[in-house]
Amino acid sequence: MATTRTLFDQELAELKTGVLRMGSMVEQAIAESMRALVDRDNALAKAVIARDQDVNELHRQLRERAFMIMATQQPVARDLRLIVSFQHMVLELERMGDHAVGIARAALRLNDMPQLKPYIDLPKMAEITESQVHDILGAVIEADQDKARMIAERDDEVDVLYRRIWQELVQFMVKDPQTVERAAILLFLAKDLERIADRVTNIAEDVVFLHTGRIVELS
Amino acid sequence: MISSITMQTEVAQRPVEDADAETKLDARHVDFFYGDFQALEDASLAVQARRITALIGPSGCGKTTFLRIFNRMHDLTPGTRATGEVLLDGQNVLDPDTDVIQLRRQVGMLFQRPNPFPKSIYDNVAYGPHMLGWSKSRIDAVVEESLKDTGLWDEVKNRLRRSALNLSGGQQQRLCLARALAVEPQVILMDEPASSLDPIATLRIEELMQDLKKRYTIVIVTHNMQQAARVSDSTAFMLMNERRAGEVIEFGPTDDIFNRPKDSRTEDYITGRFG
Amino acid sequence: MSHPLVRVFVDRLVAALIVVCVMVAAIPVLVLLVFVVIKGLPGLLTPGFFTDAPHPQGVPGGGVLNAIIGTLEIVGMASLLAVPVGALIGIFLSEYGRNQVGDTVRFISDVLTGLPSIAFGIFGYTVVVLTTHHFSAISASVALAVLMLPVILRATESALTLIPQALREAGLALGAPRWRVTLEIVVPAALGGIVTGALLAIARAAGETAPLLFTSFGNDIVQTNPLQPMGALALTVFRNALLPYPNLQDQAWAAALLLVILVAAANILARVYVRRIQR
Secondary structure (H helix, E strand, C coil), rough: CCCCCCHHHHHHHHHHHHHHHHHHHHHHHHHHHHHHHHHHCCHHHHHHHHHHHHHHHHHHHHHHHHHHHHHHHHCCCHHHHHHHHHHHHHHHHHHHHHHHHHHHHHHHHHHHHHCCCCCCCCHHHHHHHHHHHHHCCCCCCCHHHHHHHHHHHHHHHHHHHHHHHHHHHHHHHHHCCCHHHHHHHHHHHHHHHHHHHHHHHHHHHHHHHHHCCCCCCCC | CCCHHHHHHHHCCCCCCCCCEEEEEEEEEEEEECEEEEEEEEEEEEEECCCCEEECCCCCHHHHHHHHHHCCHHHHCCCCCEEEEEEEEEECCCCCCHHHHHHHEEEEEEEECHHHHHHCHHHHHHHHHHHHHHHHHHHHHHHHHHHHHHHHHHHHCCCCEEEEHCHHHHHHHHHHHHHHHHHCCEEEEEEEECCCCHHHHHHHHHHHHHHHHHEEEEECCCCHHHHHHCCCCCCEEEEEEECCEEEEEEEEHHHHHHHCCCHHHHHHCCCCCCC | CHHHHHHHHHHHHHHHHHHHHHHHHHHHHHHHHHHHHHHHHHHHHHHCCCCCCCCCCCCEECHHHHHHHHHHEEEEEEEEHHHHHHHHHHHHHHHHHHCHHHHHHHHHHHHHHCCCCHHHHHHHHHHHHHHHCCCHHHHHHHHHHHHHHHHHHHHHHHHHHCHHHHHHHHHHHHCCCCCHHHHHHHHHHHHHHHHHHHHHHHHHHHCCCHHHHHEEEEECCCCCCCCEEEHHHHHHEEEEEEECHHHHHHHHHHHHHHHHHHHHHHHHHHHHHHHHHHH
């Protein structure tokens, strides 16, 4: 369909591309921060922390660009929903990046100490979370609200693992005071993962809003 | 008739959901002809009392034609014919027996370009009441009240006897509004009332409309979509079909039309993707 | 032809040609005016010109009081007949005349405009003089009225047509019936044009000679009875121009000058009035 707003459509497309690029940077950060923990790789952890600057910068640029489009193009209906959703997604992605940094910092501290226990549930939790992040970006590309809803539902699996990890670590701390420092750090690390998964749900809600104009709470 | 178009006219006929809404002006299946040429096809619209209803759509879609049927102004153009019903409080104004003079007092109109009479400000506003034979004191009162209602009183109260043509465009349009209000109508039809005014004057008219809708039912035709979104409670979107006749495509609460329009053609128009 | 110098030259050449044309058109008129002023002023300034009736031929002195009163009365009566009727027809044509009837009226009006003025004289003669067996001022007024009618009619129609439709719509949208809109809104708005048309028609009628020749016929006696023959300035010019008496010839020139002044005054009045209306 011939459009009379090619420049505007171009700007919207560039915004979308930016959002997706930020998404893949965050996806990578999460994966690498977990690997830094499991492989006890300090160099990788430091790299994740350093690259978060790029994520923050991209966040700033995309927020600015979205705002400029609203100020100059007066979008309505689906265009407005698009820009508002993207602004919100970009914020969630930036926070997810911060959580990845949290995981990387935790890894740096834990790697200086003997490993408390083999990491089983944490990597499992991370795997689900990482696949959620990957899939939700796909749902954004395809503008698929049904897919977004399904991804949000997997949040339950993440919550189950999180509770298990908590119970296990609390038990450790109760039995042996020497483990408290490491267990505590691991608890916060698990919390970071859990928050990432929550934010995926928020992004899923944004995808639904983009299509229906309604703000719904998922899962 | 394609079934999807039938569906859309179903949507157009559905009254806007509102607890205390009554339908003031109800257009049903209106067809309009210039001689043999059909300019409006099956147009329906339920205008709620004391609300602002906007008619939007690209040029030539028939919105002004539709508006002018409501106060039988199409009678002025020879060779025109309107079929269907337009019910004002239940009475069909298209009925040949209708007292058109009385109708036009109840349904006033504000035009695209201000058209004050080349008389004094006072005489402009007083023209209608004078014609109705009101007493001098009553006329004086209604002139003051109408000018106050349109925010002009303070600006002109010391020069009521000066020519109306010396006022600025925005003031002239407000004067025309005061003139229309002076005969105590129930409905006010506005045909792109701000299109010849600067942005400040436009906003003043829009503010006035918010005030006026407490007492009057307003139908406004506008090219300016942001204005329609700002000002109206309900919006109807019209389009010219393949037979070059205008149709009502979608009609609903303004919030819905501008946030989640049901018809893709409506969405394409309001996002500026065509039009 | 795109060289700038050539363009400038052509521009100047055409401008010069236009000036020449204007001079060719204006000079005869100016010469005429100067001639009339020079020849007429002495007569105008002669004592008694404005106050006396004409003396018998051969007797020196005298004036044109009869003609002044005659022109005023004949043209005045003609205006009383022609202006209201012409205005009303003009209003009809403009507001209700977009049809066969209107076109017919317009056609007749255009034909009348082109008629030689003596035809109106014959009309006045046939309709009034023959039936009353009298020359009279009233027959001249009738003839002049018919002559003025198309001018007033067309000017009124034009003036009303110039009024934008938006004004009528404004009135109608208030619930005013058509006749009110026409009389209370449109006509007052067009008054400038209507009055101008009337003034110009009056100025023209004042200067006509042929229609008066066998209707009011002329009268050297100062009198105001419209049923009697009456003098007029144009008739004075006509009659006296060919007489061998110098005082009468002077009076003829002066009468012509007076007519010129009258016509000029009417035109100026029309313009001043229009400008005042427009403010």
